[in-house]
Amino acid sequence: MELTTTLNRISNGVYSIDQGMVRCFLILGTERALLLDTGAGECDLPGLIRTVTDLPLIVVQTHGDGDHTANSGSFPDIYAHPAEFPVITRFRPELVSRLHPVTEGTSFDLGGRILSVIEAPGHTPGSICLLDRENRILFSGDTVSYGPVFLFGSHRDIHTYRETLNKLMDLGGFDTIYPCHNTCPVSLTTIPALMAAVDGALDGSIEGVPGEMPMPDGAAPLVYSSGKCGILYTKN
Ligand SMILES: [Zn+2]
Incomplete structure (x- = not known):
């Protein structure tokens, strides 16, 4: 797909790399940089x-959906949750040897900035967020954003997703959210x-x-909206 790619500084040490509807993030420390999604x-x-930056680069995938992984083959090492490995390698089996697992609590010390992995299943089984406690930012992947979060199809689970939202509310440690889609922050x-x-989709009130x-x-999922947010979901 031909997409215009732009790089934009959005806060101290954080750049977004925007392509159409999707963005990835370049996050700088003093010793290392981290690319979140490709x-x-x-x-x-x-x-x-x-x-x-010329700093050594760590590459992390929030999840394996195709709109987040297009250039994963350009990097020698890629960190992701193991539940996403089959999706990332489905059309690119050569990436198997480059994948390294992250799970809850894995942290990346960039020098002056630590990013911790928060498991956030639901949108996909191995979706993760990265928490920057020092700067009170949650990099939320596709788990939290305006516009409909995709919750239909075989590898997505609305009930698991709902539990993840509870977990993120209870987690604390952040007051700004940087999503991969739509408005940021x-x-x-x-x-x-x-x-x-x-809740409105499940109980019929929306x-x-x-x-x-x-x-x-x-697929013909329906949009269930609440304010600027919503989900795309198919009821059985
Ligand atoms: Zn996405």
Whole structure:
């Protein structure tokens, strides 16, 4: 897919790399840099990163969906939750030997900045967030954002997702959320709005409406909205 790629500084030591509807993040410490996700479309991501930093680079995937992994083949080592390994390698078996597991509590010390892995299953089984306690930022992947969070299809689970939202509310340690889709940053209130969307979809108090985005494989999930948030979900 041909996508325009832009690099934007969004806060101290944090850059977003934007491609259409999706962004990844470049996060700088004093000794290392961390790339969170590898893009929606192919581009010279290593070259773009070198325009900002020459620090040694750690590459982490929030999850394995194709709009977050397009350039994973450009890097020698990739960290991800093991539950995402089959998705990341489905069309790129050569990546198997480059994948390294992260789980709850794995942390990356960038020098002056520590990012800790928070397991956040639901959108996908091995979705993760990264928590920067010092700067009170949660890098939320696709787990928390405006616009519909995809919760339909075989590898997504709305009940697990709801538990993850509870976990993130209880977690604390952050008051700004940097999502991979739509507005960035968003506030903590995004989490209860998503909880309301999930609960409304499950108990029938929110009516689903057809979404505007074309869906793969003839899927026709409905959008269940709460304020600026929502989920895309198919009731059985
Ligand atoms: Zn996504």
